[in-house]
Amino acid sequence: MRKITFEILVIALLWVSLFRLNEWLFSTISISQHINWIFLPAALRMVSVMLLGATGSIGLILGALITSNPASPIIDALALATLSGLCPYISVAICNYLFRLPSDLGGLSAKQLVYFALAGGVLSVVPHHLYFYSLNHVSYLFEGAGPMLVGDIVGALIMLYAANLIIRLTDKTRALSNP
Numbered sequence: 001m002r003k004i005t006f007e008i009l010v011i012a013l014l015w016v017s018l019f020r021l022n023e024w025l026f027s028t029i030s031i032s033q034h035i036n037w038i039f040l041p042a043a044l045r046m047v048s049v050m051l052l053g054a055t056g057s058i059g060l061i062l063g064a065l066i067t068s069n070p071a072s073p074i075i076d077a078l079a080l081a082t083l084s085g086l087c088p089y090i091s092v093a094i095c096n097y098l099f100r101l102p103s104d105l106g107g108l109s110a111k112q113l114v115y116f117a118l119a120g121g122v123l124s125v126v127p128h129h130l131y132f133y134s135l136n137h138v139s140y141l142f143e144g145a146g147p148m149l150v151g152d153i154v155g156a157l158i159m160l161y162a163a164n165l166i167i168r169l170t171d172k173t174r175a176l177s178n179p
Helices: 002-029 041-052 054-066 074-099 110-134 145-177
Strands: none
Touching: 002 041, 002 054, 041 054, 041 074, 041 110, 041 145, 054 074, 074 110, 110 145
């Protein structure tokens, strides 16, 4: 139980850190608090669920709650945080079913990384916008969906490629040190 609690807290801390870093780096090109042309935490959604499953999803929900707009009603914060954790869980399940990949991300090709980023982006944008529209937060159903989709995909690709590169480099380093 301690390990799971620790993993949840690490994912939540990583979410908050990436969210704040993203705000700092890309505030000049953001559309709103929920829509950015580049959104680095989008990759954390995929990676945490790929590696930790439901535990990663819960960490995402906690992190999204921490970074929610304090002026928003609590029901909005809870709904959006739940979408931030549940949507990648579904996306990873679909991608794992289609690709049958190992859980360490090491077996992902560049093409598969793009598929994961696309699936993660689409399966985040659509439910979020359905929610925004149902509460009249947007004038039409997919208002702002384009920038949000681009931001999720670009942010996810940046981070997924970086994670994949780190995994490959550490694998090569281990192989060189253990002849």
